[in-house]
Amino acid sequence: MFTNFPFFPQQASAQAGQVDAIYFFMVAVTAFFSILIAGLVVYFAFKYRRRHRDEIGHAIHGSLALELLWTVIPFFITMVMFVWGAKVFFDMYRPPAGAMEIHVVGKQWMWKVQHMDGRREINELHVPVGRPVKLIMGSEDVLHSYYIPDFRVKADVIPGRYNVLWFTATRPGNYHLFCAEYCGTKHSGMIGTVTAMEPADFQAWLSGGRADESPVAAGEKLFADLTCNTCHLTDTQGRGPMLTNLFGKQVELQGGGTVTVDEAYIRESIVLPQAKVVAGFQPLMPTFQGLVTEEQLLQLIAYVRSLSQQGEAPGAAPQSPTMPQSSSRPVVEKK
Numbered sequence: 001m002f003t004n005f006p007f008f009p010q011q012a013s014a015q016a017g018q019v020d021a022i023y024f025f026m027v028a029v030t031a032f033f034s035i036l037i038a039g040l041v042v043y044f045a046f047k048y049r050r051r052h053r054d055e056i057g058h059a060i061h062g063s064l065a066l067e068l069l070w071t072v073i074p075f076f077i078t079m080v081m082f083v084w085g086a087k088v089f090f091d092m093y094r095p096p097a098g099a100m101e102i103h104v105v106g107k108q109w110m111w112k113v114q115h116m117d118g119r120r121e122i123n124e125l126h127v128p129v130g131r132p133v134k135l136i137m138g139s140e141d142v143l144h145s146y147y148i149p150d151f152r153v154k155a156d157v158i159p160g161r162y163n164v165l166w167f168t169a170t171r172p173g174n175y176h177l178f179c180a181e182y183c184g185t186k187h188s189g190m191i192g193t194v195t196a197m198e199p200a201d202f203q204a205w206l207s208g209g210r211a212d213e214s215p216v217a218a219g220e221k222l223f224a225d226l227t228c229n230t231c232h233l234t235d236t237q238g239r240g241p242m243l244t245n246l247f248g249k250q251v252e253l254q255g256g257g258t259v260t261v262d263e264a265y266i267r268e269s270i271v272l273p274q275a276k277v278v279a280g281f282q283p284l285m286p287t288f289q290g291l292v293t294e295e296q297l298l299q300l301i302a303y304v305r306s307l308s309q310q311g312e313a314p315g316a317a318p319q320s321p322t323m324p325q326s327s328s329r330p331v332v333e334k335k
């Protein structure tokens with residue numbers, strides 16, 4: 001619609017049209033009332049100007065009809081903005097199930113990306129068109145913000161928690177990527193390119209180049225290297241909760257309350273193990289804060305997710321042969 005308008009970024013995602021529609025609606029409403037009110041101010045200034053030195057204005061005692069009119073009309077207009085805006089917002093911040101997941105870590109001053117099959121990139125992001133893509137984003141250091149203007153998506157990347165951004169690219173091409181949160185000296189250089197490709201080209205790109213270990217495989221290795229597997233056994237409760245088929249479930253906590261096992265809770269349990277201890281377990285786990293990087297945390301989480309079938313995004317990536325299946329995983333020796 002506005003692709004030829006030089007001051008406006010092109011619409012290259014499924015969400016872009018909706019965002020622009022509400023944006024232009026709000027601009028139009030604002031412009032209409034600004035011009036109307038400014039025009040009336042000038043018009044009335046002339047119409048009701050003082051014509052004689054001793055002229056005194058009429059006393060006005062108000063008008064209920066007028067008060068109601070200029071209260072009720074703006075109320076309905078703002079409610080339209082609110083409901084419409086909320087709908088677009090919820091659509092934008094709730095990724096559909098089955099979206100292709102990609103890990104993104106912001107770091108002064110670069111964007112590190114890892115695809116689920118292991119392929120990494122820096123300051124670039126390759127995605128297929130026509131398929132929802134979900135970015136799971138964390139920060140290694142300070143606040144950043146991942147911004148793709150042509151897709152009309154932007155989300156802060158926050159140290160200590162995960163934020164999610166999703167979009168469906170609609171046309172192949174290269175698009176600007178910016179960091180939209182001031183993050184230090186080279187903030188302005190924290191830019192890159194998002195490349196949207198036809199699905200077949202994307203598959204070719206994914207399989208080309210040197211693929212690193214998939215996050216799940218790397219996470220499994222870390223799980224053993226950090227000796228997580230001595231307490232978190234795979235087939236029975238050890239000193240720590242068994243993680244098989246745990247992702248997405250609710251667990252009871254020590255001292256009451258429940259928590260859903262999601263990315264945020266697993267992350268917290270690794271860096272601050274005493275924060276929310278599962279009922280029936282001792283607070284024995286040491287913290288791994290500072291011992292694992294953000295990328296490694298994402299890998300560990302990917303591994304824990306892979307232990308639950310339902311936590312797996314269907315067809316997120318070609319199943320790698322190292323993808324562990326709960327039934328065929330080697331049983332860790334019991335104490």
Ligand code: CUA
Nearest residue numbers: 144179181183
């Ligand atoms: Cu990262 Cu600004």
